[in-house]
Amino acid sequence: MPLLLGSYAPDVMSKWFVYGIHIGGWDLKATDPVQFHRGWPGVGFTHSLLYGVVWALIFWRVFGSKTWALSFMIGQWAHAITDTGDTVGTMLFFPWTIHIHFGAWAYAGQTGRLTDAAAYFSGPGAVWDLVWIVLGIFSWRVLTRSYFEQHVFPADAFWSKANRFVPMTALLVAYRAAFFYGTCRWIAWSIWAHVVHHYPYDISWGGPHWVNAAHSPSLTWPQLAGVFGIVATGVAIFFVSRREFGRRSWAAIRSRLKLA
């Protein structure tokens, strides 16, 4: 559950304002949707690694759950890193406000929800989603009742608390809902875009090129060097802490077994 919530967290409060909504006689929409969604000033910080870390600290220190902290952060990081695949990218290292972007598929959020959907499900983004659907089908065992009862349910207290009010069958359905939704929306939007409306496929790099995509400027060499430095530092910290953790764990095991 926290993994799912984390993966939705970056867009949950912002996407409606990017596309715009109509309430009564009011039209609410960001004047600069791209800046609002991914930039600063704006809510682009929701697509940064730091945002996931802050929420993880809240879940860990305030609510006392390491499982929720780590899972939420993984989900949020997955979203933030995945969105670097489009032509705008994300401020991954916020408060450094440069946009990390690989430009694999067109960012078209500013064109409205329907054109954005048509573009996304016509380009490399659709292929990227399909990879995960196929991986999910190959991993079908994680969707079975036995896997849910033996691995998922005991690992997260949310499920046992929810089980006081709703039966296990309903929880199992809720657990499967994310894969159900991801698969069905992919098929439905593809049919809508290509069978009902005949938008052309263009899975070339940066496509589809028929849409008016938004772009971030390319990184300069000093910026690239800075990014490389941050990533290298992060990797080094990860391996050193892992080694340190391994050394301490081994010492604890030896002490417990009275080997030394």
Place this chain on the structure above:
Amino acid sequence: MPSKRQWMVAAGYAVAGAVYIAIGVFYTDILLSFFVALAYLLVVAWLVPAGVRRLF
């Protein structure tokens, strides 16, 4: 390979998915929110079968 019962469950979800997709293609608003899909799935894969079992 999945058991016969697991295939039956998967077929049930496939039918539920086909209906959701058919609605979604013509009424795209339901494709925009995970929570709408969750509510739909709870109704068709839990509440309705539970109600039918209770009736018969």
